Amino acid sequence: MHSNDPDIPLLHLDRLGISYGGPGVSERLSILEDINLTVHEGEFVTIMGSSGAGKSTLLNLIAQTLSPSSGRIIFRGNVVAGAGMPQDPGCDRQIGYVTQDDNLLPWQTVWENLLFPLSLAGRPNTADIDRARRLLDQVGLSDWGGHYPHQLSGGMRKRASLARTLVYNPPVVLMDEPFGALDAETRAQLQEDLLKLWEAERKTILFVTHDINEAIALGDRVIVLSGSPGRVALELQIDIARPRSPELIFKAPGFAGNYDAIRAQLRGEPQ
Amino acid sequence: MKKVWVDRALLLIALIVVWEGVSRIAGTYWVSSPWLVTTKIWVLLGNGDLWFHARFTIAEAVSGFVLGAVPGCLVAMLLRTRPLLESAVEGIAAVGYAVPKTALVPLFILWFGVGPAAKVALVASAIFFIVFYSTLRGVKSIDPRLVQSTRVMGANEWQVLRRVVWPAVVPYVFGGLRVAVPYAIAGAIVGEIISSNRGLGYLAQYGAMDFDTTLVFASLLTVMVIVLSISGAVALVQRRLLRWQSVGRQSAISVVGA
Numbered sequence: 001m002h003s004n005d006p007d008i009p010l011l012h013l014d015r016l017g018i019s020y021g022g023p024g025v026s027e028r029l030s031i032l033e034d035i036n037l038t039v040h041e042g043e044f045v046t047i048m049g050s051s052g053a054g055k056s057t058l059l060n061l062i063a064q065t066l067s068p069s070s071g072r073i074i075f076r077g078n079v080v081a082g083a084g085m086p087q088d089p090g091c092d093r094q095i096g097y098v099t100q101d102d103n104l105l106p107w108q109t110v111w112e113n114l115l116f117p118l119s120l121a122g123r124p125n126t127a128d129i130d131r132a133r134r135l136l137d138q139v140g141l142s143d144w145g146g147h148y149p150h151q152l153s154g155g156m157r158k159r160a161s162l163a164r165t166l167v168y169n170p171p172v173v174l175m176d177e178p179f180g181a182l183d184a185e186t187r188a189q190l191q192e193d194l195l196k197l198w199e200a201e202r203k204t205i206l207f208v209t210h211d212i213n214e215a216i217a218l219g220d221r222v223i224v225l226s227g228s229p230g231r232v233a234l235e236l237q238i239d240i241a242r243p244r245s246p247e248l249i250f251k252a253p254g255f256a257g258n259y260d261a262i263r264a265q266l267r268g269e270p271q
Numbered sequence: 272m273k274k275v276w277v278d279r280a281l282l283l284i285a286l287i288v289v290w291e292g293v294s295r296i297a298g299t300y301w302v303s304s305p306w307l308v309t310t311k312i313w314v315l316l317g318n319g320d321l322w323f324h325a326r327f328t329i330a331e332a333v334s335g336f337v338l339g340a341v342p343g344c345l346v347a348m349l350l351r352t353r354p355l356l357e358s359a360v361e362g363i364a365a366v367g368y369a370v371p372k373t374a375l376v377p378l379f380i381l382w383f384g385v386g387p388a389a390k391v392a393l394v395a396s397a398i399f400f401i402v403f404y405s406t407l408r409g410v411k412s413i414d415p416r417l418v419q420s421t422r423v424m425g426a427n428e429w430q431v432l433r434r435v436v437w438p439a440v441v442p443y444v445f446g447g448l449r450v451a452v453p454y455a456i457a458g459a460i461v462g463e464i465i466s467s468n469r470g471l472g473y474l475a476q477y478g479a480m481d482f483d484t485t486l487v488f489a490s491l492l493t494v495m496v497i498v499l500s501i502s503g504a505v506a507l508v509q510r511r512l513l514r515w516q517s518v519g520r521q522s523a524i525s526v527v528g529a
Contacts, residue, residue, distance in 0.1 A: 065419050090423035103420040107438045107515045116434070117424040148515050168424065 008077045010204050011039040011062070011172060016071035017229070018054075018061060030229035031057050035071070037223065037232060039206065041171075044198060046215040047208045049225030049233075050266055055208045056100075058225070059174045062206065063097045064089050075172075093121070096170035098178050102161035104149040110160050111136070111145035117168040128167075135163040138197060155186040162194070166201060175207045179214070191217060191246035199243075212262050216240070217249035222258070224265045234265040303485040311489040320474075325493055327470040331387050331459040332501075335394020340451065343402030344444055351410045351436060352428075361407070368400040372458065376465050390462030390470075397454050402447040409443025410436070442516070445509040452502045456494060471497075 016037075019030040032054040039045055049055045060066040062073060064080075064087050072082035080091050090097070104113045114132045118124040124132070136142055139159035149157055158178055165173055179187045191214065198205055209215050215222045216238055224234035240252045249255060287305050294304035315321035350357040372393055379389040413436060421435050463472025471490045478486030 063423050065423065089419070090425055093425040095423070097420065097423045099416065099420060101416055103414075103417055105417070105435070105438070109515075120421075120424055120426050120430055120434075148518055151518075 009038045009074075010041045010043075010076060011037075012074040013037040013062070014072045014074060016058075016061060016068050016073065018057060018066060019069045019229070032061070032225075032231075033070075033229040034231055039172075039204060042202050042204055044205045044207065044218055044220045045223060046219030046221070047206060047223045047225065048210065048212070048215050048262060048266065049230060050268075051210070052228065053225040054230035055225060056176050058230075059097070059176050059206065059208055062172075063095055063174055064091055065097075090170070091172075093117075093168060094170055094172060096165035096168070096173045098162055098165050098173065098175045100176050100178070100180060102149070102157040104157060104160055104164070106149055109146050109148055110141060110152070113149070113160060114145075114164050114167055117164060121168070131169075132163075132167050135167055138200075139163045139193065155182050155190065158182065158190060159193075162197070166197065166203070170203075172204045172206070175205060177208055177210065180210070188247040194218070195242075195244065195246070212259055212266075213249055214246070215262065216255060216258050217244055217246035222262060224262060226265065226268065234262070236261055299485075300482075301484060303488045307485045308488045308492060311485045312492065315489060321489075321493060324469055324471050324474045324490075325497065327387060327467075328456070328459050328463065328472065328494070329497060331390040331462070331470070332394055332455040332497075334387075335391040335458060336398055336451065336455040338391065339395035339398025339455075340402045340448060343399040343447075344406045344440075347403050347406035347410055348432070348436065348440065350407065351413075357407075364400060364403060367396075368404065372397045373461055373465075376462060379462075380466060385466045390459050390467070393462045394455050394458035397458050398451045401451045401454060402444065405443050405447025405450070406440055409440035412443070413439045441512050445505065445512070448505050449502065449509070452505060453498050456498050456501070460494060 013035050016035040017030065017033045019028040021028040035058065037045075047055050047058065057066065061068055061081070064073075067085070067087050068081060068083055070083050072079050074080070075091060075094060079085075080088065104110075105116060108116065111132075114136060115124055115129070118128045118132065133142075136145055139162060141156060141159055141163070144152060144156065144160075149160070152160065162178070179190050182190065195218065197203075205218075207215075207218055209218075219238050222234070222236045222238060223232055224236070225231065226233035236258060238254075238258055240249070240254055240258075244252065250259075290302065291305050294302050299307060312321065346360070350360060375396060376389070376393060379392045383389040383392055417439070418431055418435055421431055426434065459470065460472035460475075463470035464476045467473045471494050475487050475490035475494075478484070478490060
């Protein structure tokens with residue numbers, strides 16, 4: 001059941017939709033409609049879309065912090081969420097979520113924050129603690145474990161937040177514009193580090209961004225949501241060879257074509 | 272830091288000098304004098320009278336404080352996940368908060384007699400609302416995203432309450448507790464003045480009826496010392512629990528600014 005059978009996709013969204021508002025059909029505001037998406041183990045999918053297209057809502061549905069009004073979410077062949085089903089945020093620790101805000105607990109040090117998700121499942125064992133220490137090192141914060149979040153810069157908090165999500169080893173990691181508020185240099189460094197971590201940890205990542213360069217530099221595939229209600233308007237395979245350099249991605253062959261296709265879709269131009 | 276203490280000491284000395292001056296001009300009959308009061312306290316300490324009365328006041332204040340603060344805090348915390356009930360309780364609590372608690376004393380005496388229980392009830396009724404409202408403000412200020420992200424990490428309701436809600440609410444609880452300390456002592460004293468034959472409130476009342484202003488001032492000074500000690504103890508616990516707020520604020524600025 002929990003096999004890594006390549007025939008069964010890791011995550012499958014089946015005609016997923018969500019609407020808010022009153023009980024009558026005319027009173028409801030539809031945010032997302034008829035979203036079909038298949039994500040395979042180890043894939044890096046970037047999600048784009050004009051503002052209001054429901055990018056964050058889509059991640060919230062997958063993280064199960066929101067409940068869909070229609071459709072189902074199938075994880076490793078099992079229906080884990082659907083209209084009328086009880087919510088299970090994080091899908092029993094199978095789905096990690098790095099939100100726009102770092103959401104670190106302000107009263108705990110970086111190290112305590114890192115151990116926090118582990119401690120929710122009982123006392124962390126030595127292997128857990130070793131893993132936490134290694135991750136702290138990989139995100140470049142080994143010297144900052146004893147500091148509180150308010151003592152860190154924005155980029156460092158993002159790193160801590162990323163390490164905290166990876167530490168309990170969820171197979172799927174959702175990221176909602178995690179680097180949006182950072183300066184260009186910090187951002188490029190974090191993108192590079194994220195790619196390294198992704199390759200080392202073999203995670204499946206769904207990454208929302210509003211930056212076309214970032215979407216192409218990171219993703220195996222770019223999904224563009226558009227319209228109101230939002231639907232999948234474009235699915236684009238990115239065939240740029242890895243390892244990639246996010247900062248110099250615009251020099252890669254094939255970049256220009258991908259860029260134009262995504263930009264045209266975001267602007268609503270016919271292709 | 273040292274400078275503040277010097278200033279405070281100077282101000283205190285100035286006040287004592289003014290008091291001494293007034294008592295020399297107007298006579299010690301109305302305002303007693305620092306020296307008379309000090310001697311009186313010394314005598315009362317020596318014969319055990321001061322401790323006899325003070326311990327009743329302290330016991331009433333502390334029991335009322337605990338009996339009011341713990342439920343006040345718990346009720347506010349439990350309302351977190353029940354918004355409908357919360358608005359209902361808030362409406363009724365506003366009435367309870369508005370009622371002057373001293374007006375309830377006759378009722379408390381009817382119910383609990385003239386002993387310490389009535390004073391404890393008076394203190395608890397005042398403290399409950401103070402702590403309830405401050406905790407509720409803390410509960411409302413909790414960042415829902417923090418709770419949400421903790422849920423995604425697999426936390427159950429109890430873990431959310433224990434590891435996110437409680438630490439987030441602590442600063443507000445202690446804000447309320449520190450405001451509540453003087454009210455607790457005041458409640459006990461007022462209760463004793465109205466009807467009692469022991470406690471510092473009774474002692475002050477007795478002194479006033481006897482035109483013994485020195486005794487009144489001696490009682491008041493003792494009350495002040497008690498309030499300051501309890502406030503100090505609460506502040507100490509607060510600083511312990513909230514150490515994270517102040518740790519490295521300086522270095523934070525230098526790191527972020529770099």
